[in-house]
Amino acid sequence: MSGMSKIVKTMSAVVFPFIMIFGLYVIAHGHLTPGGGFQGGAVVASACVMILVAYGSVWTMKKIKEKHLSIFESLGAIGFISLAFFGLVFGSAFFYNFMANTQGFLGIFGDTVIPASTAADINTAGLLPLMNFALGLKVIAGLFAIVLVMAYATNKSKGGDKK
Amino acid sequence: MMDFLTTHSPALIVAIPLLGAFLTPLIGKINDKVRNIVVILFVAFTTFLIALLINEVATNGIVTYVFGGGVANIGTLEAPYAIRILFEIDGMNAFMALIAGILPLAAVIYSWGFMKEETGQDKYYTLILLMTAGMLGMILTGDLFNFFVFLEITSIASCALIAFRTDNKYSVQAGFKYIVISAIGALFVLFAIAIFYGQYDALNMAIIANNITYGFLDKVALVILIAALAMKAGLAPMHMWIPDAYGRSPASVTIVLVGATLAGLYGGLRVIFTIYGQQLSTVLHKIEEIEIHLSQILGAFILALAVLSIFIGVFMALKRSDFKKMIAYAAVAEIGYMFLAIGAYLITISSEDPQMLAAGIQSLKGGIFHILNDSLDVGLLLLVAGSVYFATKQTSLNKLGGLARNMKYTTIFFVIGLLAVSGMPPMNGFASKLMIYQSTFQINPIISIIAILCSIMLLAAFVKVFQSIFLGPVIPSLKNVKEVPKSMLIGMGIIACIIIFIGLFPNIVIENLVTPATNALQDTTGYISAITGGV
């Protein structure tokens, strides 16, 4: 598969940044609005897959290898589990949310929320937004790697499919 | 430091292999040797933590660990409920965790030599560590949904490893069979969990066990859970995936897969004895004066399937000419022995005759002891089969012969495994099988005699293998066969040493590990009150 027509290529290149921004928005506001690391990650990954479909897997494989995606995925996973380990070190238990409702801890995501308030304050929820970012990175890299590897392996034009 | 490790060991036992799995692809970029050492260190550290945890459980009783901090029971004593995920470790969990600690340690050491020639080793070690973490999570968790998640981790990681040799069409096929069966099994487990959630608004095993009423939906959930988990444990007639998966996967993977199978068995035990533990004495039918309890029906059902498993396992093992497949069928038979003991215990549980009760408890002890012994015996034989494959690239009995001359240590390990798996003294298999024979003889002599006869036939099958592979004239094409690398011998040696140790001093293991596990399994109220806070 050497990619689709010029119209498709151009249009997907134009739409790509918008889908990307939307996905990142979903990741960043996971603790306030519907969404989160998984959902936003899936949106961004589908934007990447759209590029893959439009330009063909051989072209995409030249730009980014699954090795690099795998490293990004590992980094995301390590980030997520490290945040859980921080709960062990700074708090009382694995996965303890030591940053929520504490203004003191560097002031990041530490605002106290008044119960039953409906206002959106992004600077809240402690570890949750950070975990969302780590998982988002992991899901983007992971899903894209799955599709990229499968598309490349079943690509007929490079003779990958023997049968 | 020690205190910190002991307090947090339940979380760390799962988190350390996970961290190792996430780090392995990065470390693999540096150097193969460094990566192998780091992986072995990660698994060894996990095993060390398991030892700490077992010690803690032995001294202080049930250990609970709440993820995210706080107390386990948020509600009151009368209406308890738990929000956060809990790990609850009693004697049974600790016992199973020991098995899940030993097998991966042997596997990663063995892999160093065994996997030297293969590509994709980074991902291979990642998946082995993920299997370890999944297995340990299944064993330690006290939360049903968490159990499902770890079940899926284990089955996905092991499926990818079963199909590791993608150039062999049979291994790809075995992998597909395994993923279909485990995906359906896991989905039905999730369905049963949803039934529990819908009725009791709880996901914690102890809370569900506390609230359960044994209505219609609970009966459905019981059937689904037992069917799905017996499928994961490889009880006949749902054993079809075991010969394929065990026979076609690399030996170092198979040995971890044995642990994963037994984790499925553990899940079944937890469902029967803990979640439905208070309902086992429910009277289902009353025929004149004789009351038929739930435990008796379950016991009879399990007993029948167990005898079927033993039969199928032994007869198919006699017929096969492929070394690894034969061991796989022997593993099916061994699983049958465990279920035989459990079924015998369930039948006697509601009896009023003290002699029968004692026999039942003895039988349960034998069954639980056999879980440990079976994992070690079958594991050792599988590793020997892997070594034979490594040295000769053959597993068919007809194309092998006279290996004893060139592979002395492997031959010794095979003899140890052969005697252990067929229940001969002085190996560990004898100790546990004797307990099963004695107790089932009191309950029903016919079953006991069948079990003994099948065990003898298993011995006959393996003696045949021993003769055709290791003895006899050297086949010309195998003249230059060399002994396997040291790391593989160490991997087999670890298991062989433990087998001989248990065989010589079975009482130490029975007193310190098996009896606490048996007591914990019988003590449903103890498990529940550790969470709810009641006495």
Next chain:
Amino acid sequence: MNNRDTYAIIFFAIVAVAFIFTAFNAPSFGLMDADDQPIDRPMDDKIIESAQEEVGANNAVTSVVFDYRGFDTLGEATVLFAAVAGVIILFRRLKK
């Protein structure tokens, strides 16, 4: 139509009937009792009530996913990690 097919159809029919029968006995849909008051669900009500205060997130689902049941999410991320590793290992080059 051979023997295996017949067994499969019988097995399938039994399971199908069992599922339909279960559906008729399922818990009440909508979680409302006879007086149109919400049925008490202690675990979920507690989370809805205290998620904002304890975790500080406005989205109760996210606070369940990442805080109350954070360990499940770690497991879920691990499942995806395992799948990616599995797909890459199965499409690897076989020769060094």
Next chain:
Amino acid sequence: MNVFFVPYLAVAALIIIGLYAVILKRNLIKIVIGITLIESGVNLFLITLGFRENSTAPIYTSSPGGIMSLPVPQALTLTSIVIGVAVLALMLTLVIHIYRHYGTLDVRKIKEVEE
């Protein structure tokens, strides 16, 4: 007659159709589709259990007030969906490999030779 069981009938229908495909279909891709159907059924069951009449989503940001539906089933379904994606990816990978080896997806032609 109450109609509270109707959503559960949809669940049962999805699971039964999925099981039908898994047990009685001969094409590997159809078996895979069957498994995803069972998975959708189970997910639907989970999310149905969390529904409360006249409720809003359990999110406080610009919430109109009133009772909220249960958050735990939504979280469980999210987990289950991601697990489903992972299983699907692995199953399709193996199907591709089986197709490469045998040149067919028909179960009857893919026979294991017993040794």
